[in-house]
Structures are given as C-alpha cells and as structure tokens.
Amino acid sequence: MAAVSLSKSERAYIQSSLKAHPPLRADGRGLLDFRTVLLETGVAPLANGSARLNIGKMAREGGGGTEVVAAVKLEVEDVETGDGVDGGRVVCSVTCSPAAYSHLSSNALDELQHDLSVILQQTIAHPTLHPTLHPKNLTIIPRKKAWLLNLDAVVLADAGNVVDALFMAARAALWDAKVPRTRAVQYRAPETLKSPRNDAPGAMDVDEGTSGFDTRDMARTAADFELPDYWDEGEVLDGRDKWPICVTLNLLPSVHLLDATLAEEASIPLRLHLMFSFAPSAPPILQSMRLLGPAELELKDLKDSIAVGERYAKELFTALESKLREEDNRRNIKARDRFALMR
C-alpha cells in the first residue's frame, strides 16, 4: 500500500532471494510464515467492543510493526425519520495516521483511507452482497429504532500487510462487541393492560406491574425503550463466528508469500487479497477478492491461488479464533477479580 522507495538492486536482491532454493526472506522467515501477531481486545473502555493488533513488533522495541486499533460503537437510530434502516446497519471507516504514512500528502492519505474503508465496508457490511453477515440483534424496536454499528479502525503504523491486519483487528473488535439489552416501553392507560400479548417474538419475562409504564412485550406498538441494569455489558453481537478475515497472497511468478514487509510489497508485482468467512458447520465463503498491481495473472493461476488462499485463511482463522477465546477468558477473570474486590 505504501510506496517505499527501493533501489533497483535492492528489489532484484529481494526477488532473487525469494526465488532461491530454499527461499529466504530478509528476516529469515519462510514464505508462508507470519511475523508475530500481538492482539488485545477491550482496549477502549468507552467502545462497545475494541481490539488492538500489531504485526511484527520487535520484542522490547518501542515502536515497529503494523499497528491497527479497531473499535465498535453502537448508536441508536430512528427508523421512522429515515436516518436508520430497519434491522440496523453497519458502517465501517478506516483512518490512517499521518505518522504512519509520513511520505504521503494529505490528499494521498485521504485516498488511501477511502480505499481501505471501501474494502472493509464492502466486505463486511454490504447490504445486498453479504446479507448473511448482517447481525440479527441490531433491532431495538422493529420499524422504529435500530442500532447503528460504527466500526472504526485506525492504522497507527504500517510495516506491511496492512489489509490483513485491518481485517483481523476488525474481526476481533466485532467479536468483542456487546449489544446492550433493551426493553421496549410505552405509556398506556391502565385499562388497556388487560390483553398482554406474550406470544409475540422477543417476549421477556417481566414482573406484572400496575404502573402506567408497561414494559412487557409491545414490540409492535412500543414508542421507546429502556436499558435494564444487568451485570454485564450486554449480549454478544449475533453471528460473531462469521466475520471474514483477509489473507493476502503476494504473487511473484512461481512463488507466493504471506505477510510481506514494506520492502517486499514494493518489490512484488501482484497482490491478491482474499476475504474468507468460516461459519461453523458450513463451507467457507469467499466474501470478496481484490487483485492489485501491474502484473498479469491467468485465470488458471487465479483459481489455484484461491484454493491455497483458502487453506491459509483457515489456518489464520483457527489461530485467531483461539486467541480471541483466550482473550475472552482473560478478561472474564479480570472482571471477576475486580468484582470480588469491590464487594
């Protein structure tokens, strides 16, 4: 993505090293090795879900590596006024820190941000292309109120492979996201209380009350909602297993490599981003695909690349999933300890 300048001899050196037997990369990695990925969820206290991810940070080094922070923030939207969409919507945006791309002008930076936002938006939140990914629990009151899910990502540093990092961070933030529990309320004159409709979907068990504020299921007629006090921050976002991840194949004729550094990205003619989603007990879905670079790729090779890409994506997905579960455990223990302290 970033155009680092590289001399012709450096480029030739990198390319010939990659084509050597066995292939060797500048930092000694194999072609399919990732740098170490650091991941932490729940980094932004005010967000509904957040994650910070770093690829390739040196141990004990202050900076270095590709760093992305992603956060999910929910916002209430009114469907009737036309702001929102029934069933909620997801909006993604990517911001690139000027410090990460100090060589880019502000216009070029805007373009880059826009490119990355579009990739993210079209892959995970396209309303017609990917309806299966849309979370089901973004509705507050049908046809009246819905959650707007803002997924914001910030690229703080770029040391190569920023798209993969972006998707991993986005997935981690969405995984971490909690949707607050809501309860519909409406003011009704007491005599209309006699026919409660408990059979409608989304019914909740609430104590019988004689208050004018009836909080029983009034999904059809409710005017507003309230947030009940619960011990946790809400329920997890629906379909969190399905969020796609990206794997980038850097294609140099006859070889391909994963997790390229900036210098490698600059010396490789073709890049193929493949976004896969692995829903449990369902075949993997190729959500989107992008081919960048000046070189050509034959259809046959493209098919092969997608096939191997799926395998790498599966490995990446499995590793990320187990890390996310581990993070969940860690934070639950932390939360429990804090709770115990407060008592």
Added chain:
Amino acid sequence: MISFASFPATSEASGSYGTARHHPDVEDDVHMDLDDDDFEEGVQRLTVPGESITSSHAFMRGHGTYVDNEEVIASVAGTVERVNKLITVRAVRSRYNPEVGDLVVGRITEVQPRRWKVDANSRQDAVLMLSSVNLPGGIQRRKVESDELQMRTFFEEGDLLVAEVQAFFADGAMSLHTRSLRYGKLRNGQLVTVPPILIRRLKSHFVSLPCGVDLILGLNGYIWVSKHVKQSEQEGEEGFDAEAVYSNKNDEIDDATRAAIARVCNIIKVLAAHFVPLTDVVLLEAYEWAVDQENSVKDLLGDEVGENLVASIGLGIRP
C-alpha cells in the same frame, strides 16, 4: 505458520514508576543534594524529560533544555553535556546530527538540476552535488552539459549510496561527496536501520565479517549489509569503471551468503532492540554466538534468543 501473542504487560513499569515519585513539597528536599554538583568531567548524567538540571542563574540553557521557575529543565531523555556555562542535553533517540567527515548511507529522494537530494535520516535531506561525484572517464574530469542531462544514469530515485559529509549549507543541510572509490552506489545486499546514537565512531566503518559479509555502518543509523567484495575488485586503480560503479545489477550471490546476510541483519535488529551500541567487535562476537547456537535465522528474532544473545556478549540493559 502464524502465532498470536499478547502485548507485553505494562503493570510492572507503572509499579516501579510509583515508587520513584515524591510529593511536590518534599521533592526539593529529596533532590537537594543532587543539585549543582555532578558536572565534573567524565561523569555521565542521564535525564528524563521534565527533570530539573540546575539553576538558570548560574548556567545557560542549550539544546534539549528549557527554563521554568528559574531552573534549567531537560526537555528530552539523554545525557547532560556542559561547555563552560552552557548546558545541553543530547537526546538518546533523535535524528542524526551530522558532522563533517562522517560516513553516511543515504537514499536518493529527488533528482534536481545539478544535484541530488538524499535522505540520510537527518532533519533535512542532504544534498549531493553533481560536482561531488566521480564521473565516468577519469576522476579529474570537468563536468559537462551532457552529464547534467543524464544524471539518472548515475543515481536515480530510491538508489542507496554511501558518502561522506563534506560541508554544511547555511540552513544546516549537509552536503555529501562520493569522490572516493570506496564510496558510491550500493548493491548486493540489504539495508537495516537502527537509532543513529548506537553507531559508534570507529577507525573504519567498512567492516568485513569472516562469513563473507561486508558491513557499512553509516553514522546516520543506516547499515548496509552486503556480500563481500574483494579489495582488489573494489578499487579498480586507474581504470575507473563507470559501468561497475553505477550498475544496478547484483552479482551472483550464493544461498549461504544470503543466509549469512539475513542472519547479520537479524543480529543487528536484536542488538538495536536491546539498545546495544554496535561496533565491529560486538557484531563479530554476536555472529559467532549465533552460529554456535545453530539457530535458524528466523529464531534469532524471538524474545528469549535475543536476550541470550545480548547476555552472551555481556552487554545491554537487563530488565
């Protein structure tokens, strides 16, 4: 293929920070005996930003300091230096401060009329004049108009070169020259970047390791690691060969040399991460250790191996 890890915890750091603080009222008493004394010769004093160094009545503030409440206060982390009454703090991490005669490795960023702009990790881009490079067809040749028209055949954007700081312009930008057969365009290797303060001034910044790897330790923190070139081939006596000097083509490099280059690069990165000053001796020792351990090149970047490496050469800051 891929492994995930957590960010290193910051709790220990904040814990030790808590013990070092004092209430503002008593802080003066605590630091009282540290004042106005340790500017003797040979005593290196370290500062943190915001630390009071001395009284502004007795001393003048220099770079890296400011005056507040009649005290000279450090604005950067670094070492205190004093020249008579002038107090300066030399920052630990900063851009490269050039001095005349320094050997630097730079990258061409722009080709301009009769000059190249060179990124040399300094505050401003350095300038390489067309009149300060060796031109084809003899060293003592006057530059002609045709040379100006084909400047990109010598150096073009992105090219790496090794040069010497010749002089400074009025605005502080440095002027470079490559009028020696040792200087010029770089090929057959890769670049590593470290903080400039880690490069010590050495007798020679051209280092040859016995594993067939040449190093050029640029004082600006750019290190060029390349395949060893024999001395005789390097200095082509009379017949200055413009083809070879300004060539963009790499020589044949065998796999063992490539692996050695990658290993040396990783060692440099590890040492830089542990903030070990780099000299030829340190690098040689570290390389021997790395070869003895029979680690793969990739493993060197691991945290544990890196710490062992630094411990083995008996240097570095231990946690």
